[in-house]
Amino acid sequence: MKRHLLRTLAALALGALCTGAWAQAKLDKVTIAGWGGPISEITNLLVEPDKGFFRAQGIDMVYMPGAGGGDAVRNLLSGQADVAFTDPGSLYAALDKGEKLRVIYDIYPQNIFNVVALKSSGISKPADLKGKKIGVYSLSSGTLTNLQLLLNQAGLSEKDVTIVVTGLLNFAPLMQGQVDATAATDTGLLVARAKGVGDVNVMEVRHSLNVSSDIFVVREETFQQKKDVLKRFLVAYRDSMSWMIAQPQEAAALAVKRAINGQNEAVNLEVIKLRNASSVSPLTQKSGLGAIDMDALQKGADAWKKIGLIQRELKMKDVVSADLLPGK
Amino acid sequence: MAAPFLDMQQVSYTFPGWPPVVQGVDWDIAPGEFHCLVGRSGCGKTTLLKLAAGLLQPDAGTVSLQGQAVRAPGPGTGFVFQQPTLLDWLTVLDNVLLPVTLQRTPTDADRARAEQLLAQMGLSAYLRHHPRQLSGGQQSRVAIARALLLDPPILLMDEPFAALDAITREELQDELQAMCRARGTSVFFVTHDIAEAVYLADRVAVMDAGRIRHDIRVELPRPRGRDLRYGADFNAICAELRHAMDGEGVA
Amino acid sequence: MTKYPRLFAFALLIILLLAWEWAVSAFRFSPLVLPAPSVIGAALLRGLQTGYLWPHIAQTLLELGLGLALGVALGFAGGVLLGESPTLRRVLMPYVVTSQVIPKLALVPLFIVWFGFGTVPTVVITALICFFPLLENTLTGIAQVDAARLELFRMLGATRWQTLWRLKVPAGLPAILAGLRVAVVLALVGAVVGEFIGASKGLGALIIAAQGSMDTPLMFAVLLLITVIGLLLYEATLWLERRLLQPYSSNL
Numbered sequence: 001m002k003r004h005l006l007r008t009l010a011a012l013a014l015g016a017l018c019t020g021a022w023a024q025a026k027l028d029k030v031t032i033a034g035w036g037g038p039i040s041e042i043t044n045l046l047v048e049p050d051k052g053f054f055r056a057q058g059i060d061m062v063y064m065p066g067a068g069g070g071d072a073v074r075n076l077l078s079g080q081a082d083v084a085f086t087d088p089g090s091l092y093a094a095l096d097k098g099e100k101l102r103v104i105y106d107i108y109p110q111n112i113f114n115v116v117a118l119k120s121s122g123i124s125k126p127a128d129l130k131g132k133k134i135g136v137y138s139l140s141s142g143t144l145t146n147l148q149l150l151l152n153q154a155g156l157s158e159k160d161v162t163i164v165v166t167g168l169l170n171f172a173p174l175m176q177g178q179v180d181a182t183a184a185t186d187t188g189l190l191v192a193r194a195k196g197v198g199d200v201n202v203m204e205v206r207h208s209l210n211v212s213s214d215i216f217v218v219r220e221e222t223f224q225q226k227k228d229v230l231k232r233f234l235v236a237y238r239d240s241m242s243w244m245i246a247q248p249q250e251a252a253a254l255a256v257k258r259a260i261n262g263q264n265e266a267v268n269l270e271v272i273k274l275r276n277a278s279s280v281s282p283l284t285q286k287s288g289l290g291a292i293d294m295d296a297l298q299k300g301a302d303a304w305k306k307i308g309l310i311q312r313e314l315k316m317k318d319v320v321s322a323d324l325l326p327g328k
Numbered sequence: 329m330a331a332p333f334l335d336m337q338q339v340s341y342t343f344p345g346w347p348p349v350v351q352g353v354d355w356d357i358a359p360g361e362f363h364c365l366v367g368r369s370g371c372g373k374t375t376l377l378k379l380a381a382g383l384l385q386p387d388a389g390t391v392s393l394q395g396q397a398v399r400a401p402g403p404g405t406g407f408v409f410q411q412p413t414l415l416d417w418l419t420v421l422d423n424v425l426l427p428v429t430l431q432r433t434p435t436d437a438d439r440a441r442a443e444q445l446l447a448q449m450g451l452s453a454y455l456r457h458h459p460r461q462l463s464g465g466q467q468s469r470v471a472i473a474r475a476l477l478l479d480p481p482i483l484l485m486d487e488p489f490a491a492l493d494a495i496t497r498e499e500l501q502d503e504l505q506a507m508c509r510a511r512g513t514s515v516f517f518v519t520h521d522i523a524e525a526v527y528l529a530d531r532v533a534v535m536d537a538g539r540i541r542h543d544i545r546v547e548l549p550r551p552r553g554r555d556l557r558y559g560a561d562f563n564a565i566c567a568e569l570r571h572a573m574d575g576e577g578v579a
Numbered sequence: 580m581t582k583y584p585r586l587f588a589f590a591l592l593i594i595l596l597l598a599w600e601w602a603v604s605a606f607r608f609s610p611l612v613l614p615a616p617s618v619i620g621a622a623l624l625r626g627l628q629t630g631y632l633w634p635h636i637a638q639t640l641l642e643l644g645l646g647l648a649l650g651v652a653l654g655f656a657g658g659v660l661l662g663e664s665p666t667l668r669r670v671l672m673p674y675v676v677t678s679q680v681i682p683k684l685a686l687v688p689l690f691i692v693w694f695g696f697g698t699v700p701t702v703v704i705t706a707l708i709c710f711f712p713l714l715e716n717t718l719t720g721i722a723q724v725d726a727a728r729l730e731l732f733r734m735l736g737a738t739r740w741q742t743l744w745r746l747k748v749p750a751g752l753p754a755i756l757a758g759l760r761v762a763v764v765l766a767l768v769g770a771v772v773g774e775f776i777g778a779s780k781g782l783g784a785l786i787i788a789a790q791g792s793m794d795t796p797l798m799f800a801v802l803l804l805i806t807v808i809g810l811l812l813y814e815a816t817l818w819l820e821r822r823l824l825q826p827y828s829s830n831l
Contacts, residue, residue, distance in 0.1 A: 037788055038779045064696050067776045071688065078692045168790035172611045191793045195611050260779065261788040263631055263797075383733060401734045413727045417749045417826045430737050430745070458826040 027060040028229045033072040033081030035090075035142075035214075037065045038260050040268045041187060041275050042085075043251045044240035046258035053240040057232040068140045069214075076101075076219060082226075083233065084217040088300050089145040089309070091217055095319065096310035100220035103297070103320045105234050105290040108213035109281040111206040112274070113146035116189055117181035118174065119199035126154035126203055132180035135166035135173050142213070143170075143183040145309065146205045149300075152307045153208035171197050186274050194267065211300035212293070213278060227324065235326040238289045245276045288328035294320050332356035333514045334482055339379055339389035340538075349375045351538040352389070359481070360512040362505070364525035366573065367535035373518045374486050376535065380516055381407050381484050393482065403427065406475035406483040406513075410490060412467035414459040414474075420446065421455045424474045438477075445473040449503060465496035472504065482514040489524070498554070501528055505552065522573075526565050527552060534572050542572040614796040623800035636804065638781040639770050642698055643812075646705025647766040651759065654710035658717025658755075663743060668718075679711050683769070687776040701773035701781070708769035709762040716758025720751025753827060756820045763816045767809050 038046050045063055048054055054061035064081050066072045069090035076084035077099060084090075085107065094101060115134065117123035123132065129151065136144040144163070151157060166173050166182065171192040174182045184192070189202065205211075216237075218230065244251045252269035255262035262268050283291045294316055301314040334357040341350040349372045357363050365373050378384045379391055382398040382405065391398045393405070401407070414423045424442040428434045446452060449469040459467055468488055475483060489497045505528060508515050519525050525532050526546055534542035546565055548556060556562050596616045602608070603615035610618060626632040657675070661668040683704050690700035724747050732742045748755075774783025782801050789798040 036791070037784055039788065039791065063779075065777050065779045067688070071777075074688070074692070075696075080692065080695060168787065169611070169793060169795070171793060172609075172795075175609060175611065188793075195793050196609060260784060261792040261794070263626075263629075263794075267792075381734065383730060401736060403736065405734075407731075407734045409727050409731065411727055413725075413731045415728070415746070415749065417752070427735050430732075430735050430741055460826065460828060 027055065027058055028232075029060045029062065030054070030083060030229065030233050031062045031064050031081040032083050032085050033064045033066055033075035034085045035066050035069045035072045035087065038063065038258070040252075040255040040259040040262045040271045043255045043259060043262075043268070043272055044237075044244040047240075047251070047254045050254055050258070051240065051243065053243070054233070054236040056239075057236040059229070059233055059236055061233075061236070068138065069142055070140050073101075073217065076217065082218065082222055083230075085214060086217055087142045087145075087214055088211050088297060089142060089304065091215065091319075092301055092304045092310050092314060095314050096312050101217050101319060102220060102223040103215050103217055103292060103316075104223070104230060104324050105216040105237065106212050106284075106292040107215055107237075107290070108275070108278040109210075109284060109291075109293060109296075110213065110278040111146070111204070111210050112186040112213045112278050113142060113150075113183065113205040114186065114189060115147060115150055115181050115183050115203045115205075116171075116174065116192075116197075116200050117203075118197075119201055121180055121201075123181055124201045124203075126150050126208065127156070129154075129181060130156055130160045133162045133164055133178075135164050135170050135179040135182040137168055137170060137183075138165055143185070145304075147183040148307050148309065149211070149303055150203065150205050150208050152303055157307070171195070186278070187271050190270055190274060191267065209296075209299060209303060211296055211303075215292075215297075216290075223321065231324045231326070234290060234324055238326045241276075241279055241289055244272060245279065248272045248276060288326060290325050292320050292322055292325075333359040333361075333394060334380060334516065335390075335392045335395075336376075336380065337390050339376070339386045339391060341375055341379055341384060341386050349538055350379065350386075353538075353540055355533060355540060357482070357514050357516060359514055360509075361530045362508060362515045362517065362528055364529035364532045365516065365518045365535055366520060366522060366525045366532060366569070368573075369520070371535045372538045373535055377484050377486050377516065377518050381405050383407075403431075403478045404480055404482065406478070406480040408471050408475045408483070408485040408488045410487050412459070412464075412471040414467055414470055416459055419456050419458060420451065420462070420470055423459065423470055424477055426474060427477050442473070442477060445476055446470070448507060449473055465492050465500065468492060468500060469503070472500075472507075476507065476511075476513075479511065480513070482516065483508065485515065485517045487519055490520070497524070498557075502553075504528070505550075509551065522566050522569050523557065526562060526569060527557060532569060534569070536573075542569075544569055544572065611793055611795050614799055618796045619799040619803065622794075622796040623803060626797070626800060632785075632801075632804065635781050635785050636808075638698075639774065639783065640808070642701045642705055642770040642773070642781065643766050645698070646702045646770055647709055647763065649702065649706035650709035650762060650766060651713050653706060654713025654758070654762065655717050655755070657710070658714040659721065659743070659748070661714070662718040662721045662747075675711070675714065678707060683708055684772060684775065687773060691777045696777045701770060701778060701783075704773035705766050705769035709766040712758040712761040712765065713755070714758075716754045716761075717751065720754030720758075721747040722751075723754070724750045753824055756816075756823060760813065760816045760820065763812050764809060767805065767812060771805055 032045065034042065045061070048061055064075060066075060069087040070093065072084040072086040073090045073094045075081045077094070091101065091103065115129065123129060134147060136147060148158060151161065164179055166179065170182045170184060170188065173179045175197055223230070248269055251272050252265050255268040255272070256265050259268065279289060281293070283293055297320060298316040301316055304310050305313060336353055336355045339350060339353045340348060342348040353376060365376065367373050375384065379386055382401040415426070421442055424446060425434050425438060428438045443452070443455065446455065449472070451466060451469055454462060454466065459470070462470070471488065489500055492500070501524065517528060529546050532544045532546060533540045544565070548561060548565070600615050600617060603613060661671060687700060687704060690703055694700045694703060721743070728746060728750065729742070732746050737745070771783040774781040775787055778784040782805055785801045786798055789801065
């Protein structure tokens, strides 16, 4: 009797497992390679178990953490991921090496990088940075490349300043006076203000050249072979972002559970608001979230070549594709 | 005369790169006899014993046990080393059972025999102890019990009591004698102690520079007790043996 | 002080903590730079109570456990193999040493490409870090059996296999367990450091996240947690060692 019961239970369990697997198999798996961990900035991706935006489009979305935009592109190229959530700088570097990639969505059309100095230092515009010591997150981070962009647009180069790697805790050296300025992001500055960094002068890279902060990049073959999946994927992402823009409070609350650095709900809300702001531009108002400003990306590629970060002349119109955009 | 139990004929051995350590030794032990081998350090006693055990193969000559050539160590030979060489992580009982457990699973009969041997040594209370908890003398007894577990017809012993105090040594000598006589075990016992050699042996060989120089029969009555040690006959034989060893030094 | 060392160690800790607390307020250290013990303690307590820290603790312990098991198995097997065969040892030892000299943090991105992200690369890094002390100590341990015992086993007609498993390994157990003690500590470091790159869960990932949020008190709280875990693991290994090596000591 006992054995019969056990066998029935086993059969039921097996059946449930198979059904589950079959149901799962009906979804298309898409792995996103990101530049960071599961932080509150990307709450719209982290709440998939709660909101199911991707599942609604028949997509099983998996987020793969990384250590920088370069990592994200590497993971894309190695086949581990299907889509890279990365910065234009990493894209340019990969294209320079001859990789065949496509830009299919503009995640943050606003540039969120900045260079911050204490008010007492007297540094208020990019030209003032000449001869100064500036901190960056790491030598493979967007803070460095965007700092170089800022310097370049002001007629300076790396040789005119001293660059110091400070790691993620980059405002402490600024407060201690170990660096004259630090290259950071909008969210970094937000947190620093909360931790009492004091009065600061903020030089936004956006005012020099507004290159996007992050874009979705795919391999050329994926673009050619999986257009339908990618289209649905972008619809899902747009929906998730629209939700976060419409319901920042709800997002902040969910971030407490889902984000690794989401313990403080009030801080989550501020970070989410910043990301919401960076996701919109006049172009997205007109054509919908994700609309790509080819002009800005081309200007970025040209600037990159001028700085000497890449060797080739990149033609962005061969790389950017607006076909898959979800529109409004 | 009974056929020799252990028969060594013209046995020689040299360690590579060293002068010959055993040269042309002839020796035989009759069944049930107790032979001792004495000599200075470095005269080749231990090597000869190892040749008898089959731990070493002679370069020349033959070593036979009951008519069969000895090619490798086997269960027919019990060996007791200078140090007790017990295994610290096994209990006393398991140490004694080692010769069996290396060949097969021990049976109840094996266990009973081990316990009996230990009882004869007065170690019944220590079956579950570990060697480190025992004194030097007790460890030596366990080593002897282990050597006797498979009831080998011949026992080879390399100065087993050298590290013990005089009184323990005498006790162990008596126990050893009793056990070997009871079983009819032949014994080849290496020692540097003349009194010990005379007390235990039926025949004593004096070894020097790889050769057997002298051969003395000890005709003292058995069983031998403590009083014998201080008797005139005993001391006479000891003197003879001492003289024989002295002679070597001078020659 | 010699009579109650534990008590004095504890008292010393209290004194240091009080001095630290005072120094932070006296010198006005920003919590970004050096938080006071009270602030760290509050962050730790809050993290534990809200359940925030537990999944990360569990993840790191899982990686630690798996990595240690793998590393110990490999180290022991390797040590036995290389100890028994001098030829193999001469051939393979340079490769073993190479694997140790390469900075492991540099290998993590490579492992992520090979094994995917998540638990596996961290487990592999942990195993890579902690197998070496086991290998070295096993190798040395089984080689240090005295000649007399080896002869005893020959006398009793033991096979090579028996001599290895019933004499050499038990005789080398004190050395092997000492290697285990080192491996356990290294495994914790390995698991945490392996999480620095490409992990979303675990105490190492938390450290990186705390840095990104400039939450220095949380970072210190996590370090404290790691310290406590390390101490507990070490004590546990010592206890195991004491139990297993009891017959080897001369305590009557």
